[in-house]
Amino acid sequence: MTYLAKPTLHHPSLTKNRVGFTRRDYEGKISTLCAGCGHDSISAAIIQACWELDIEPHRVAKLSGIGCSSKTPDYFLGNSHGFNTVHGRMPSVLTGAYLANRELIYLGVSGDGDSASIGLGQFAHVMRRGVNMTYIVENNGVYGLTKGQFSATADKGSKSKRGQVNNDAPLDLVTLALVMGATFVGRGFSGDKTQLVPLIKAALAHQGAAVIDVLSPCLAFNNHTGSTKSYDYVREHNEAVNRLDFWPQREEITAEYGEGEVTEVRQHDGSVVRLRKLHADYDPTDRIRAMSYIQEHAARGEVVTGLLYLDVDSADLHEQLGTVDAPLNTLGAAELCPGLAALEKINASLR
Amino acid sequence: MQKIEAVNDFVVKFANINGSGSASANELFARAILRMGVPVSPRNIFPSNIQGLPTWFEVRVTEHGYLGRRGGVDMMVTMNPQTWDQDVREIDPGGYLFYDSSKPVPRARFRDDIHVIGMPVTEICNNAYTDSRERQLLKNIIYIGALTQLLEIDPAEIEKLFGEQYKGKEKLFDANVQALNLGRDYAQQHLKRIALKVERRDAVGDKVFVDGNSAAALGCVYGGATVCAWYPITPSSSVAEAFIRYTQKLRVDPATGQHRYAIVQAEDELASIGMVVGAGWNGARSFTATSGPGISLMTEFIGLAYFAEIPAVLINVQRGGPSTGMPTRTQQADVLACAYASHGDTRHVLLFPEDPYECFEMSAQALDLAERLQTPIFVMSDLDIGMNQRLCRPFAWDESREYDRGKVMTRDALDAGTDFGRYLDVDGDGIPYRTYPGTHPTKGGYFTRGSTKNAYAGYSEAGADYVYNMQRLLRKFETAKSLVPLPVLTAAKFPARFAAIFYGSTSPAMHEALDALAEQGIYINALRIRAFPFQNEIADFIAAHSKVFVLEQNLDGQLTTLLINEAGVSPASLIRVLHYDGTPITARFITQEIAERVSRINVRPLREGMVA
Numbered sequence: 001m002t003y004l005a006k007p008t009l010h011h012p013s014l015t016k017n018r019v020g021f022t023r024r025d026y027e028g029k030i031s032t033l034c035a036g037c038g039h040d041s042i043s044a045a046i047i048q049a050c051w052e053l054d055i056e057p058h059r060v061a062k063l064s065g066i067g068c069s070s071k072t073p074d075y076f077l078g079n080s081h082g083f084n085t086v087h088g089r090m091p092s093v094l095t096g097a098y099l100a101n102r103e104l105i106y107l108g109v110s111g112d113g114d115s116a117s118i119g120l121g122q123f124a125h126v127m128r129r130g131v132n133m134t135y136i137v138e139n140n141g142v143y144g145l146t147k148g149q150f151s152a153t154a155d156k157g158s159k160s161k162r163g164q165v166n167n168d169a170p171l172d173l174v175t176l177a178l179v180m181g182a183t184f185v186g187r188g189f190s191g192d193k194t195q196l197v198p199l200i201k202a203a204l205a206h207q208g209a210a211v212i213d214v215l216s217p218c219l220a221f222n223n224h225t226g227s228t229k230s231y232d233y234v235r236e237h238n239e240a241v242n243r244l245d246f247w248p249q250r251e252e253i254t255a256e257y258g259e260g261e262v263t264e265v266r267q268h269d270g271s272v273v274r275l276r277k278l279h280a281d282y283d284p285t286d287r288i289r290a291m292s293y294i295q296e297h298a299a300r301g302e303v304v305t306g307l308l309y310l311d312v313d314s315a316d317l318h319e320q321l322g323t324v325d326a327p328l329n330t331l332g333a334a335e336l337c338p339g340l341a342a343l344e345k346i347n348a349s350l351r
Numbered sequence: 352m353q354k355i356e357a358v359n360d361f362v363v364k365f366a367n368i369n370g371s372g373s374a375s376a377n378e379l380f381a382r383a384i385l386r387m388g389v390p391v392s393p394r395n396i397f398p399s400n401i402q403g404l405p406t407w408f409e410v411r412v413t414e415h416g417y418l419g420r421r422g423g424v425d426m427m428v429t430m431n432p433q434t435w436d437q438d439v440r441e442i443d444p445g446g447y448l449f450y451d452s453s454k455p456v457p458r459a460r461f462r463d464d465i466h467v468i469g470m471p472v473t474e475i476c477n478n479a480y481t482d483s484r485e486r487q488l489l490k491n492i493i494y495i496g497a498l499t500q501l502l503e504i505d506p507a508e509i510e511k512l513f514g515e516q517y518k519g520k521e522k523l524f525d526a527n528v529q530a531l532n533l534g535r536d537y538a539q540q541h542l543k544r545i546a547l548k549v550e551r552r553d554a555v556g557d558k559v560f561v562d563g564n565s566a567a568a569l570g571c572v573y574g575g576a577t578v579c580a581w582y583p584i585t586p587s588s589s590v591a592e593a594f595i596r597y598t599q600k601l602r603v604d605p606a607t608g609q610h611r612y613a614i615v616q617a618e619d620e621l622a623s624i625g626m627v628v629g630a631g632w633n634g635a636r637s638f639t640a641t642s643g644p645g646i647s648l649m650t651e652f653i654g655l656a657y658f659a660e661i662p663a664v665l666i667n668v669q670r671g672g673p674s675t676g677m678p679t680r681t682q683q684a685d686v687l688a689c690a691y692a693s694h695g696d697t698r699h700v701l702l703f704p705e706d707p708y709e710c711f712e713m714s715a716q717a718l719d720l721a722e723r724l725q726t727p728i729f730v731m732s733d734l735d736i737g738m739n740q741r742l743c744r745p746f747a748w749d750e751s752r753e754y755d756r757g758k759v760m761t762r763d764a765l766d767a768g769t770d771f772g773r774y775l776d777v778d779g780d781g782i783p784y785r786t787y788p789g790t791h792p793t794k795g796g797y798f799t800r801g802s803t804k805n806a807y808a809g810y811s812e813a814g815a816d817y818v819y820n821m822q823r824l825l826r827k828f829e830t831a832k833s834l835v836p837l838p839v840l841t842a843a844k845f846p847a848r849f850a851a852i853f854y855g856s857t858s859p860a861m862h863e864a865l866d867a868l869a870e871q872g873i874y875i876n877a878l879r880i881r882a883f884p885f886q887n888e889i890a891d892f893i894a895a896h897s898k899v900f901v902l903e904q905n906l907d908g909q910l911t912t913l914l915i916n917e918a919g920v921s922p923a924s925l926i927r928v929l930h931y932d933g934t935p936i937t938a939r940f941i942t943q944e945i946a947e948r949v950s951r952i953n954v955r956p957l958r959e960g961m962v963a
Contacts, residue, residue: 058796061633061788074798074810081788082798083632083659085625086651092580092622096629096637097788099578099613104633104789122625125618317615324609328577329634329787333754335611336575338601340750346569347745350559 018054026051028078032071038190038216038231039069039138043076045193046107046136049200050077053248060105061097065090065119068145069111069138069216088119091126091135095317098131101327102318105204106133113143116152116171123173127180127209132316134203135211137173138190140218141229148221159226172298174308177211178291183314184210185290187305189234190217194243199307201246205271208314215303228301239297241282241306245274265310275307284310352464353445356546359389359414361425363498363547366438367491368431370402376491377408378740379512380498384412385560385742386508388552392418392859394739394935399585399678405434414554418706418742419860420735422937426547428494430472435460447545449498468542470497475533489530496534501542504549506535559707559745563736564640566707567666568593569746570714571638572601575754576664578637579614580626582645585678586734587668590640591616620645624652624663631662632799634759634787636718638664643672643685646692653727654693655801657824660774660783662721662757665689666714666730668737671933680933681734683855686909689729690883696821698917700831701729701883705858706736708743709881713836722757724831725785733904735856735935760784765794773797773808774820781827828884835882838889841865843874849949850896851928852889854880854910857902857936864941871942873949875900880910885918893920898952900945906931 014022026047031040050060060080064070066087073082085093094108108126115123115137126135141154148161152171159165177185184206188196196214203210215234217223223230228237242263249270263275265285275284283289290309297304324331355361363380367373374395381393392411398404411421426447429438435456442448444464450456452469461467476490499506510528517524568590571579581591595614602611617623623639630637641649646667656663669685671677689701700720702713710732717728758778760771765786771794774783783806786795797808805811806819841862853861858879865877878892893899893914901911908927914920928944930936 056792058792059789063629079793079796081786081796083629084798084800084802085628086655086801089621089625089652092617092625093629093632095615095622096578096580096626096631096635097633098629099615099626100630100633100635100637101787101789121618122622125622129615318613321613321615322608322610323613324604324607324611327635328611328613328630331575331577331611333575333752336577336602336754337573337748337752340748342601343573343746343748347557347559350561350745351555351557 017051019056021051021057023047023051025079026057026077028073028075031075033068034220036219037068038140038218039072040075041190041193042136042138042196042214042216043072045196045200047076048193048197049204052197053201053204055105055204060107062107062109063090063094063097064109065111065114067111067114067143069109070114072138073109088114088117089122090114091119091122094133095126095129095131098133098317100329102132102323103327106131108133108135110135110137112137112139112141112153112173113151116173120152120171124176124180127177127182127211130181130183130208130315130317130320132207132318133209134200134206135209136200137211137213138216139173139213139229140216140222141227142218142222144218144221155228158228159224161221161224172294173211173213175291175294178287178309181209182211183208183311185309186212186307187303188212188214189238189305190214191231191235192238195240195305198244198246202244202267202271202273202307205246205248205267205269206314207268208311208316234303237301237303239279239302239304241279241304241308242284243276243278244307245276247272247274265312267312268314273307273310278306284308285312287311352466354466354546355425355443355445355447357425358548358550359412359552361412361547362421362423363410363412363426363428364424364441365408365428366431366434367406367408368433369398369400369404369406371491372488373406373430373491374408376495377410379509380495381410382512382560383499383504383508384549385555386511387505387549388555389414389549390416390418390554390742392741394420394735396934397679405431412549414552416554416742417859417863417938419863420935420937421863422939428498430494439465447547449494466545468501468545470494470537470542475537479530479533485526489526492527492530493534496531497538497542499531500535500538501545502547502549505551506531555742557745558742560740560742561707562589562738562740563704563707563710563732564589564668564738565593566710566746567640567714567730567732567737569597570711571664571718572597573711573748574636574715574718576636576638576718577612578627578630578635579612579639580617580623580637581639582617582620582623582641584642584645586670586738587640587642587645587666589738590666590668620648621652624649624665627663628652628656628661631656631721636662636722638666638714638718640666640668642668642670643688644675646685646688650692653699654695654697656727657693657697657699658695658801659799660725660785662725663727664714664717664721664730665727666732669731669733677933679734681856681935682904682931682933683731683733683857684905684909684931686731686905686913687907689731690913698828698884699727699729700724700835701731702835703731703854703881704736705855705879706741706743708746710736711746716836719755720834723755723782723834724827725757725782726827731855733856758782758784760786760790760795762791765791771795772806774804774823775806776823776826780830781823781825782830832884832886835884837886838881838892839879840892841877841879843876844869845874847874847876848897849873849875849900850892850898851875851877851900851902851945852880852893852910852914853877853902857904860936860938860941861902863938864945867938867942868945871946873946875945883913883917885914889914890918890920893918893924897924898926899924900926900928900948902928902936902941904930904936
């Protein structure tokens with residue numbers, strides 16, 4: 001972390017996006033995490049993605065649980081409303097917020113302790129319901145704020161900084177999200193921004209439950225030899241199945257691709273995801289195959305990253321509930337109160 | 352032998368087997384009497400079971416309109432051999448036992464001091480019907496038929512009720528009328544008249560007959576709730592189910608068929624309160640309904656909502672605790688758990704409805720209070736009110752009423768340069784302004800957190816910032832006093848040095864007991880508390896009396912504790928009168944307990960001019 005305050009004046013030459021904001025307008029407070037923390041790279045990727053997508057910062061609601069990862073929403077999108085909720089319970093709060101106003105963009109930020117240990121139940125159920133959100137797990141396999149205990153995503157046999165060996169089977173959030181019905185599932189690495197930024201952009205555009213598991217090494221407690229969540233280990237075992245280019249609906253696709261190396265997927269909102277295949281046999285629209293592929297590679301100690309699954313026919317919770325188009329928080333007594341005549345009818349039926 | 356004689360003032364208790372369809376037949380019996388203009392108060396005493404275990408249905412017929420549980424049974428209708436002995440024991444001397452005589456019952460299992468009416472209900476039913484489901488359901492109607500004959504209930508009222516229930520289902524209507532007449536005919540030919548009787552009156556007026564949970568749900572519809580998140584738990588589930596029913600009728604956009612509400616059945620109470628908090632944070636009126644174990648699970652979130660100042664409404668339909676406790680029995684045992692829910696220093700606003708009318712009114716009001724005070728509001732109902740149909744005032748609504756959305760800073764105000772501090776006390780009432788997420792591109796955004804913060808919602812661990820905030824929350828709680836419903840005084844006919852405090856579902860039994868005590872020459876001023884925080888009127892009332900009985904349906908005297916803690920009341924002046932066996936408190940219990948204590952205290956000479 002740095003103790004230098006950020007200057008509030010922006011240089012006039014900073015590039016503005018279509019909605020008139022510079023990249024700096026998407027920043028937040030100065031991070032209080034350790035220097036070199038993977039989480040700060042993820043915050044930077046979120047800033048980049050939102051700026052590039054021309055999202056007005058205040059149209060994003062940031063929600064998090066408790067832990068190092070859950071502190072980060074204070075460090076990006078400083079003009080957005082944020083909510084640092086209860087440990088492991090961010091998904092329910094996000095669900096409620098989304099029910100109240102379907103027009104905002106909901107970004108959930110959580111960690112492996114928050115989502116895979118204490119909050120596993122809510123993680124699973126929010127995927128089932130198709131809440132329209134981008135759910136980012138900053139996964140380092142360790143509890144940082146309480147100084148280095150294993151979390152539920154720590155691999156069996158991996159060593160803690162103090163030399164203890166983890167004997168519990170690891171929990172794979174990507175597989176769980178696939179099983180529970182998430183309609184956009186990705187995995188990234190905080191050390192690979194070129195992969196992560198388009199993943200986040202595509203997830204933000206996705207209508208439905210989008211989850212990205214981001215491996216984000218903890219320099220203080222989980223970056224040693226024997227750890228399977230260290231920078232070195234993840235770099236060595238990272239198996240990216242594809243590279244992703246994301247094109248919002250209004251943009252003309254300008255990149256050039258060679259024959260047969262690209263899969264194009266069009267999302268609900270008209271946006272286009274172009275995938276350059278790195279593994280020829282990987283099909284991110286086949287959920288069942290994706291699960292076994294991830295498991296097969298995990299068994300070999302490999303970490304599969306990229307866009308792992310995308311359901312282009314996803315539906316979100318509001319569609320399923322048949323809610324009115326106007327955000328529920330804008331309705332007043334005229335729309336909500338059935339009035340005296342209806343009440344008198346009810347009274348009459350109760351006699 | 353003595354014979355209980357009564358017109359429009361007696362208790363009939365039905366002993367049945369759960370899942371046999373008896374509850375609807377017994378309800379029909381109660382409604383028919385109601386339609387004759389005579390108030391009734393039914394209570395379903397049921398097990399935590401779907402089929403097979405014993406269940407009871409008690410109908411109090413009460414021309415005086417005493418709707419509390421009276422205590423005692425004048426007539427027992429036993430349709431469950433499993434509970435025969437205990438049912439027979441419960442009948443008041445001179446009372447009546449109506450039983451199914453299809454199988455012989457040994458003489459020794461009756462009593463000499465009660466009147467026995469045997470009718471071969473099963474035999475009549477099996478002779479008339481062959482289908483097993485038909486037999487099971489119509490058997491209930493046959494005994495109801497006999498009872499209408501015995502108690503002189505107008506069969507035309509029952510037929511009218513059949514007509515309403517089976518509109519367009521002629522076959523069902525005919526079958527039910529036929530079964531009713533089977534029972535009536537048998538009773539007419541074989542059974543002697545008894546001395547309990549229903550006579551037509553005009554004592555019901557425009558009152559409605561409804562359960563508190565439906566009423567609370569309707570209150571949430573009228574009060575503008577748009578988000579409901581819940582997890583099934585007895586005895587509160589029917590709140591959410593009624594909200595689903597009412598919103599489907601009353602909240603669908605006529606042009607598009609779209610819903611002006613969102614209801615989610617969550618995976619547990621942690622999630623249901625989380626959703627309510629999320630929706631409240633984002634400016635939608637939201638509520639959950641639960642019971643004791645749910646409250647236990649929700650406490651961390653309740654603390655967050657208190658400290659982060661987020662509107663939320665919790666309808667707590669109380670049951671017996673602790674732990675799983677008595678899910679199908681009633682208590683007022685969550686008063687302290689709710690008043691102080693969460694770790695840390697917290698205080699929550701509680702509302703205590705006395706009946707379905709107040710369940711409606713207070714649920715709607717709770718939604719206003721939650722947004723005005725930006726805090727969780729508890730509607731403290733219980734199983735007795737929530738799951739039993741109760742005669743009460745018809746629901747009322749002022750057409751000009753607007754929702755109080757509280758202090759919300761708008762985009763215009765922000766543009767005008769208004770200083771926005773999310774936790775800043777600008778008006779001196781302890782209530783800060785809030786912004787909804789997405790209000791303004793550059794102003795009014797803030798980071799909500801449960802941990803320490805300053806008045807501008809910035810992260811701060813400074814002691815002074817924390818103290819400022821906690822002091823402001825105390826001021827806000829003071830402000831709440833002026834917003835919550837005032838207590839209701841029932842003054843004795845003569846000056847009284849004794850007083851009583853009561854709340855919630857104790858109300859009807861209490862009013863009846865006050866009448867009974869007055870008849871014995873014991874005059875008591877009674878105050879019904881309707882909310883926490885306690886207004887000064889409550890402390891003044893207690894100070895004006897030498898002894899105050901506090902009637903509660905829990906063991907610990909939880910409201911008494913709260914009065915001592917929060918209203919600065921001297922513990923010596925408070926006498927706990929506690930009923931906590933899981934059944935609703937009765938007028939007989941209150942009368943006896945108070946009369947006994949008064950006679951003990953009255954050994955000392957009274958001051959002149961005072962009557963006790």
